[in-house]
Amino acid sequence: MTHAEEPARVALVTGATGAIGGAIARQLAATPGFRVVLVARDPHKGAAVVEALRRDTGNPAIDCECADLSLRADIRALAQRWQGPLHVLVNDAAETPRDRQVTAEGVERQFATNVLGYFRLIEALAPALETAAPSRVVNVASYWAGGLDLDDLEFVRRRYDNDSAYRQSKQADRMLSVAFAERLAPHGVSVNACHPGDVRSRLASNLGFGGHETPDQGARTPVWLATEKTGGTVTGKYFEHRRETPCRFAADRAAVEALYAACAEYG
8 A cells, every 4th residue: 555545643743853852753753654743943944854754764744843942932833723632742843052041031951942842732732632642652762871860950059061961851851751651541551751762963973972873773762662563552661662660750759740740841
């Protein structure tokens, strides 16, 4: 069967102009029955990725939405534009600026994108996910995680270091996956987090890392969670190399709820 003949499952992928996000989008677009929507901050980059993916996969059902996921206003506008169900949301967008930057809305940029971007997008698109249930959220996190300070999420008191801010953000993503899993389970939506692999990318370079895996290798676990049975039958879990892995951050229930409440206060 061709893509056009199959019932479309709609997947929204953030960070798709980057190395891992682009590979996730390509693998999903190559999966029979998927319509893929990318989110890109730069419309020209987004259009170029759409064109390349359509050419490489033979799937014409690939589109792009423009939004800066560090901004609450852009996420709200994206959700308002969204029409119809959403079967899979893959949160992958992240950035690691070397110096402390603040968004137009006054929030430290890495926290705004890597943490609030995930939180706000899940919250804003929950109605579309619930309409499509059973549906899934895949949060691309990392094993490079830790150092969360609930009293200084934006590195106001601490000296900003992009590696420390990144590790904090990935810990937060793993914890928020648990919080949303509990809230969305009654509505038929599973939420899981994963480490994508050690991929050479601009993000990794900003952190001073190399990376020994290709983007396609890095995309395997997120795409597996997005398409295979496990990602739809378990929720609130963390995976590495397609295997469920204990997450010590998820065990601190008080901290999970405190982080969720702190993110909710940003609106």
